[in-house]
Amino acid sequence: MNKYDELTGEAIEETVKLGDLCKECDLQILMGNADDDITFKSVLVNRPGLLLTGFEDYFVSSRVQVIGNAEHYYLASLQGQAKEKSLARLYEKRIPCVIYARGIVPSQMELDFAKRNKIPILSSQMTTTWLMHEVSNYLDNLLAPTEMVHGSLLDINGVGVLLTGSSGLGKSETAIELINRGHRIIADDAVIVKRVRNELVGKAPEKIKDFIEVRGLGIIDIRNMYGVGAILESEYINLVIHLDKITSLEEYDRLGSMDNTYDVLGVSLPQINVPVLAGRNVAVIVEVATRNFRLKRLGYNALDELKKRTNLK
16 A cells, blocks of 8 residues: 555655665665666565465555565475466566565575566665664655745754744844854755654755855855754754744733644644844744743743742633
């Protein structure tokens, strides 16, 4: 069964280079070339033991197939036509690839079937269970629904904070000041957001990764200016801080009692609206807002404490 994007109802599929899959999952190529394309349509990983024995009902060919000790020793027990029939059931299906766990070496007959049907064969030293876990995690991230969001994503005291707001409000300048205060940046201006297991993960587009545009200064290379410690490749998004351009604070929420949310890919994130006025240090306010958010997650709410002390309703 394919994984579907719940927003569009369409099957999600991705094509990557075989070499990239091997690099990410620590695999070795036994049949195929690193530059070959491989297309994935399912996040699920399958052990084809039942298929090899002849039970083909409910077999889903879009899944990655993993051969462990059980499948290996079953195949080794077969001879002649019986083994050929068993292998044909697997390799004549349109499967993405076959991965042998525990360093198992496939027989020449298995290699011949793979070559004839143009099925990549890969090998891993991992145990079968751990291999399936690693490949499933890779596919879960690869096939996750994706959306591009305008904003800056930073790690502030361990909290993934997405800064949003209209252009020209100073998101990039705020990000620079937060980096100067020891926090780390993931992406500026454009953030690629993926929904992985109902959580949102953000990263920078490859072409603009590490760069920030600051009006009046131009393009800043964060990696070379601040070092690799100022940058993260990706981060879970926990909080959205929206910068608002206003002329007065009078009509703004003074107690922080309003619960705002920001929806991305069907996931609702808590949102804090921060007014931007001349003379306000937005970076400090963002930092304080993040610290207060962490306290609330730990169960402490300053407003609730104030109400207890003052009998405020």
